[in-house]
Amino acid sequence: MTTTSMIQPKFLTKGDQLGVVAVGFSGGQCKPGVDAAPSALISSGLLTQLREDLGYKLYHDDTVHSYKELLPASDPDYRGMKNPLAVSAVTRKLCDQVYTHAKEGRCVLTLGGDHSIAIGTIAGTAKAIRERLHREMAVIWVDAHTDINTPETSESGNVHGMPVAFLTGLAKESREDVFGWLKEENMISLKKLVYIGLRDVDRGEKLILREHGIKAFSMHDIDRHGIGRVMEMALGHIGNDTPIHLSFDVDALDPMWAPSTGTPVRGGLTLREGDFIAECVHETGCLVAMDLVEVNPTLEPGIDDIGAHQTVRSGCSLVRCALGESLL
Ligand SMILES: NC(=[NH2+])NCCC[C@H](N)C(=O)O
Ligand SMILES: [Mn+2]
Ligand SMILES: [Mn+2]
Helix, strand or coil, X not given: CCCCCCCCCCCCCCCCEEEEEEECCCCCCCCCCHHHXXXXXXXXXXXXXXXXXXXXXXXXXXXXXXXXXXXXXXXXXXXXXXXXXXXXXXXXXXXXXHHHHHHCCCEEEEECCCHHHHHHHHHHHHHHHHHHHCCCCEEEXXXXXXXXXXXXXXCCCCHHHCXXXXXXXXXCCCCHHHHHCCXXXXXXXXXXXXXXXXXXXXXXXXXXXXXXXXXXXXHHHHHHHCHHHHHHXXXXXXXXXXXEEEEEEHHHECCCCCCCCCCCCCCCECHHHHHHHHHHHHHHCCEEEEEEECCCCCCCCCHHHHHHHHHHHHHHHHHHHHCCCCCC
């Protein structure tokens, strides 16, 4: 553990610069409303806090991108995937946007959107980190789900359940307009992938985890060892000085803290545990990008939108912790 009060970013040559991309996209799953998350997070003050309280210089186009111009008139299922052309086109564009920030040496924050957008964000940072640092980056995927279905193993056809399969090459597709644009330089290694918070993993996904020996910490592991030990093991697996992309699905949190999400699963992380994960990643000094996804302010609003407010507040807290709020 470090004792200094300021964590020097080891990989961000411009440690006070933050690229922000707001993605109002919901096509990776079937419930409308997750596209409203970036505006909800921003109106609750997130970007102001990052600027004024945490001292970041933000690079943001002040736009919540819905990528309407990219959406095809017709988008029939392909290999069982829903909205294949839309998700592919949007994530391809997003990949470029994230890449542009990361290539400049900025840490990149992406506000989703459903988790399919990680296809674009991770593809963009992976490429930029390879070019800039000649390194392969690691991904910490905090989620109730593994999102590692291939189109063939998926029971839902929702692409938000598949991003990890496409990013690791487990799912392959040569059609350029259906993720064929993903090249070697955009991909990540299964060895550098770590899951935290799992509790709803499909049968086919479990087979994939076992077959490839993917590092995964379920809620059971967290109950057994405590979140402190789990983070030591997770970061130990990745190794020191490895650039880290943190992809945080808000449904990793227990529905008590994040009820407004498309696929809530009971028995999740407390907000404090989620914040702790984010703080530990910050402490490494190796964070190069973060996604916050699956906040759906229109779902489970409860009385007077309490649920939506709580979920947005939780999401903001996770982001601030990953960006250093808790440091003394
Ligand atoms: N990003 C998420 N919330 N993913 C949920 C995935 C659920 C299920 N495993 C599926 O493939 O559809
Ligand atoms: Mn999830
Ligand atoms: Mn997810």
